[in-house]
Amino acid sequence: MAFDEGFLDELKSRVRVAEVVGRRVKLVRKGREFMGLCPFHSEKSPSFSVNEQKGFYHCFGCGAHGDAIKFVCETEGLNFREAVERLAGEVGLALPEESPFQREREERRRTLYDVVALAQGFFRERLSGPGGAAARAYVAKRELDARTVDRFGLGLAPEGRTTLIQHLTQKGVPLAEIVEAGLAVVPEGQSEPIDFFRNRLTIPIGDSRGRIIAFGARTLLPDGKPKYINSGETPLFHKGRTLYNLDRARKPAHDAQSILVAEGYLDVIALAKAGIENAVAPLGTALTEDQIALLWRVAPEPVLCFDGDAAGQRAAYRAIDRALPLLKPGQSLRFAFLPEGLDPDDLIRRDGAAAMHAVLKAARPLIEVFWERERDQADISTPERRAALQHRIEAAADSIADATVRDHYKRELKDRLWGLFRPQRPVRPGGTGIPLRQLGAFVPPKPSLRRPQALMGRGRRGPDQPVYGQNPPSLRASAAAKGAQRQAPSRTEAEVAFLLVRYPGVALQDYEAVEEIAFAAPQLERLRREVLHFAVENPVLDESVLKDHLCAQGLAETLSALEKRDSLALDRAAAAGLSPDEVLLRWREAVASQQRIQALRPAARRARADWARDQSEGARRSLDEAEAALARSFEAASGEGDADL
Numbered sequence: 001m002a003f004d005e006g007f008l009d010e011l012k013s014r015v016r017v018a019e020v021v022g023r024r025v026k027l028v029r030k031g032r033e034f035m036g037l038c039p040f041h042s043e044k045s046p047s048f049s050v051n052e053q054k055g056f057y058h059c060f061g062c063g064a065h066g067d068a069i070k071f072v073c074e075t076e077g078l079n080f081r082e083a084v085e086r087l088a089g090e091v092g093l094a095l096p097e098e099s100p101f102q103r104e105r106e107e108r109r110r111t112l113y114d115v116v117a118l119a120q121g122f123f124r125e126r127l128s129g130p131g132g133a134a135a136r137a138y139v140a141k142r143e144l145d146a147r148t149v150d151r152f153g154l155g156l157a158p159e160g161r162t163t164l165i166q167h168l169t170q171k172g173v174p175l176a177e178i179v180e181a182g183l184a185v186v187p188e189g190q191s192e193p194i195d196f197f198r199n200r201l202t203i204p205i206g207d208s209r210g211r212i213i214a215f216g217a218r219t220l221l222p223d224g225k226p227k228y229i230n231s232g233e234t235p236l237f238h239k240g241r242t243l244y245n246l247d248r249a250r251k252p253a254h255d256a257q258s259i260l261v262a263e264g265y266l267d268v269i270a271l272a273k274a275g276i277e278n279a280v281a282p283l284g285t286a287l288t289e290d291q292i293a294l295l296w297r298v299a300p301e302p303v304l305c306f307d308g309d310a311a312g313q314r315a316a317y318r319a320i321d322r323a324l325p326l327l328k329p330g331q332s333l334r335f336a337f338l339p340e341g342l343d344p345d346d347l348i349r350r351d352g353a354a355a356m357h358a359v360l361k362a363a364r365p366l367i368e369v370f371w372e373r374e375r376d377q378a379d380i381s382t383p384e385r386r387a388a389l390q391h392r393i394e395a396a397a398d399s400i401a402d403a404t405v406r407d408h409y410k411r412e413l414k415d416r417l418w419g420l421f422r423p424q425r426p427v428r429p430g431g432t433g434i435p436l437r438q439l440g441a442f443v444p445p446k447p448s449l450r451r452p453q454a455l456m457g458r459g460r461r462g463p464d465q466p467v468y469g470q471n472p473p474s475l476r477a478s479a480a481a482k483g484a485q486r487q488a489p490s491r492t493e494a495e496v497a498f499l500l501v502r503y504p505g506v507a508l509q510d511y512e513a514v515e516e517i518a519f520a521a522p523q524l525e526r527l528r529r530e531v532l533h534f535a536v537e538n539p540v541l542d543e544s545v546l547k548d549h550l551c552a553q554g555l556a557e558t559l560s561a562l563e564k565r566d567s568l569a570l571d572r573a574a575a576a577g578l579s580p581d582e583v584l585l586r587w588r589e590a591v592a593s594q595q596r597i598q599a600l601r602p603a604a605r606r607a608r609a610d611w612a613r614d615q616s617e618g619a620r621r622s623l624d625e626a627e628a629a630l631a632r633s634f635e636a637a638s639g640e641g642d643a644d645l
Helices: 005-014 017-022 068-076 080-090 102-128 130-141 146-152 163-170 175-180 246-256 265-273 289-298 310-326 344-351 353-361 366-377 383-398 403-421 473-477 479-486 491-502 504-516 522-537 543-552 556-562 571-576 580-613 617-638
Strands: 028-030 033-036 048-051 056-059 155-157 200-206 212-219 228-230 303-306 334-337
Touching: 005 068, 005 080, 005 289, 017 033, 017 048, 017 056, 017 068, 068 080, 102 130, 102 155, 102 163, 102 175, 102 200, 102 212, 130 155, 130 200, 146 265, 163 175, 200 246, 200 265, 212 265, 246 289, 265 344, 289 310, 303 310, 303 353, 310 334, 310 366, 334 353, 334 366, 344 353, 366 383, 366 403, 383 403, 403 522, 491 504, 491 522, 491 543, 491 556, 491 580, 504 522, 504 543, 504 580, 522 543, 522 556, 543 556, 580 617
Parallel strands: 303 334
Antiparallel strands: 028 033, 033 048, 048 056, 155 200, 200 212, 212 228
């Protein structure tokens, strides 16, 4: 079976060459291309390049060159048809039905290209002719010079109901072909076709090769409705799989590694006139999945530029909803918003091209615009409404197909929810402290099956203070405890973790600091992460619930070890009762000590690695100095070495 040109173009637009080649060749990104060892000849230095934007591979050593289809043929021993069928199946593209009329269909497509080209010649002549004064006046009003008009092929569809039809039929074009090309339409209730475009400025739409396949058109009447129209679906033109100006913008976008999506034809033309050549536009609808895929073939993070009004905002939100499920590592969208009431042409004419560049430079990531939409539209005055917001955000994140991107989105959005939900620390009259219960201080609940009961410690305690427990003797002999002893955390780490669990309402006021801490002890690092996740999902920080949650996550023995009597320097003071201000002070001192230790650990690791590679006197001195600095930091923090935890 022979495949028509349109089907093959569609297949190549969906297939990523780097992905196909990457199955056989280890590729490494080098600038705007990928490089690897050529699979067609023996080489030690990479000379085999893959250009994703242009859709081909090329070896500078042996001269091998081709597209994804050819690569599959030559590396897997398949014929052309088999390779096409394989790739079409991978991207979910249905094969064209084999029929005796297939050749005729392709001939008709080639004929329609000719019909559309004849129409373009007619429109161009009319713009420069006697009847084109109004259209030329509009062009002048938009400050489009003759060079721009010629470059983008602007024309005029005159007022008559059948002017274009008459012109084309006189050229020998059958009426049926004029209708099939989208240049004429039969109105409802009538039997004879009329011109589809009338009294409008015409803008030709090209395919990826620059061949005219359709037209957009703007009304020249002050109250004309709709303001813009474009050709309907034809054998040549599929609106949802076409981007206006992509044929011209592809190279500038490839060179800049950036592509700009404007809202309409004339926006693109105005941008090009101002020197911004890498702009395209959808065709009157929200971006489709196919259009987003086309954009990603050119640049990893296309910039969508919208008018700064409610309609522009709605368009941005529609694009977000469409793009979220499609996100992949390194592939996303950015959003630039114009000043309210201005389109790109208005801004450029008022403030110059520099103003437009400033707008584009300020483009914001997709996740920021998505978050602001959800946050600004949400009422979080009750737990139920906060839960509704959280549910919507989680559902949106779950829609992302790629597991890696989905995981990163869920974590960041959880952090943002925590920042939104966490209560502001109240200030009591005459001081900075408040009762610990109001800050989420822990009062041990009755023993539960999910958490081992701690033995009660000795000492006096204040009215709002928890009692300190001693771990059961069985814990010392447990496998978990022995493992913890082998990877014992520092006394400072233990104190920070202890305070984090004991007084979450105090500690998580410094949420960013908790995020930045990285515990060396694996069991404490896991505990820290679980506390952060808990805080995002539970704005009211009740410590008993927190402890139950941590126990349910398998951290019961870690918690019990943290509460072991005499394991912490603060134990006796805390058992006697700490004021809220004292808790806050101890927390900040512990965090500062941990940060100092954390800063010294990388230098110590590097020194050990250097000594392992080069056991010279200099390497030994560096190792001694690094370890001594780390030891001093431990001593300054607690007066002792590592805690027996």
